[in-house]
Amino acid sequence: MKTRKLYLGPLTDNRRWDMVAIRPDDVFVVTPPKSGTTWMQTIVALLLSGDPEVETDLAMKMPWVDFRMREMSDVAERIEAMQHRRSLKSHTPMDGLPLDDNAQYICVFRHPLDVHFSFRQHVRNIPLAWFDAWYPEDDPDRIAIRRFLDGGAEGFDADNTPLAHILRHYKAAVALADRPNVSLFHYADMVRDLPSTVARLSTLLGTSYSESVIEQLVSAATFANMKNKADRYVPAGGKGFFKSDTDFFHSGTRGKWHGQLTDAELATYDAIMCAELPSDQREWLEHGSGDMSD
Numbered sequence: 264m265k266t267r268k269l270y271l272g273p274l275t276d277n278r279r280w281d282m283v284a285i286r287p288d289d290v291f292v293v294t295p296p297k298s299g300t301t302w303m304q305t306i307v308a309l310l311l312s313g314d315p316e317v318e319t320d321l322a323m324k325m326p327w328v329d330f331r332m333r334e335m336s337d338v339a340e341r342i343e344a345m346q347h348r349r350s351l352k353s354h355t356p357m358d359g360l361p362l363d364d365n366a367q368y369i370c371v372f373r374h375p376l377d378v379h380f381s382f383r384q385h386v387r388n389i390p391l392a393w394f395d396a397w398y399p400e401d402d403p404d405r406i407a408i409r410r411f412l413d414g415g416a417e418g419f420d421a422d423n424t425p426l427a428h429i430l431r432h433y434k435a436a437v438a439l440a441d442r443p444n445v446s447l448f449h450y451a452d453m454v455r456d457l458p459s460t461v462a463r464l465s466t467l468l469g470t471s472y473s474e475s476v477i478e479q480l481v482s483a484a485t486f487a488n489m490k491n492k493a494d495r496y497v498p499a500g501g502k503g504f505f506k507s508d509t510d511f512f513h514s515g516t517r518g519k520w521h522g523q524l525t526d527a528e529l530a531t532y533d534a535i536m537c538a539e540l541p542s543d544q545r546e547w548l549e550h551g552s553g554d555m556s557d
Contacts, residue, residue: 268359272422273393276331277355282339283328287365290350290468292325293357293436295429297381298373299450300352305496306461306484307350307369310470315483322498327352356428357435357445366444367467370436373450374549375429376520376532379411382424397423408524412531426532430539433548449551457481 270277290307294300301321308319319325326338328351342349353360357368373381386394397414398407414425421428439445446467453460458481465471472480482488489496524532536545 267361268356268417270329270355270359270417270421272417272419274331274422275329275354277329277353277359279328279331279335279338280353280355280361282335283342283351283361285361285363285366286349287363288348289363289366290348291353291360291366291368292350292371293353293355293360293368293432294371295373295378295432296354296424297378297385298429299371299448299453300354301496301498302450302453302484302486302489303369303371303448303464304350304352305489306464306480307468309480309483310461310465310468311348311350313470313472313476313480315476315479319496321352321496325350325352327354327498329353329355356432357439358431359435362439364444368439368445369448369464369467370432370446371448371450371453372429372433372436372548374518374520375426375536376524377450377518378424378429379408379426380519380523383407394423405525405528408528412528412535426535430535433540433544437544449547451551454486455551457484 267277290311292300292303292307294303304321304325305319308317308321308325309315323341324345326333326342328338328342342351357370360368362368383398386398387400397410410420410423411425414420414423414427416425416427416431436445436447440447446463448460448464458477461477461481461484465477536549540548
């Protein structure tokens, strides 16, 4: 990728990647927010360590590089000092990231409407007013869904995770999916068959463990275990960044948007999806590789 798009918002600055010297064995976890980021990061941490009790400490050990609330010189220094195999998090689409021929890029997606409703829950769990204009707690005018549907893919809008930004993420990943080091995963497939997800990722990362160890790693990566041990698995867990660490893992379900939208809102969503994606790509973005019933 010769040139990178600029993604600059209140929370995001992808120019920060210019201060990171990529290593050939680095693992990037690249996702729209609330698409399975923390879940995938945890699986990566488990596979790189081989330890079901590993202290993931994602915010420090697998940092969100784009997040401009931390001084980048400090983040870059910490990343450079890491002696273990590194994994780095990004909410920037692939067309805004440095693309190395050897590093692994793990892109995770989820039904866009599930992302939206999960993000609504997420912002209510943050003790700050960052997102109140887009996601008012009392929303009789249905501002949140309107801005999800009409928001832009870049700038201020992008940090609020509108549909356009999710589609930008997906299209940028699909455009690079023929590369052997760019892989697409889907949240629904992770829910349906977590062992297969772990096995596929293990192959990509080149890790190898006994069957019994893999079973322990899969058990550690289940939603129930992560929710029960939220202070361990939540980014910055136990530090008061969220009102409730447990609520960070709110439900882990799919189809939470059913019955929540009007016919007109669903029609608008459908029209955008039909205009932006061919039918096979839309089906995968919404449902993954398995059952299309949700």
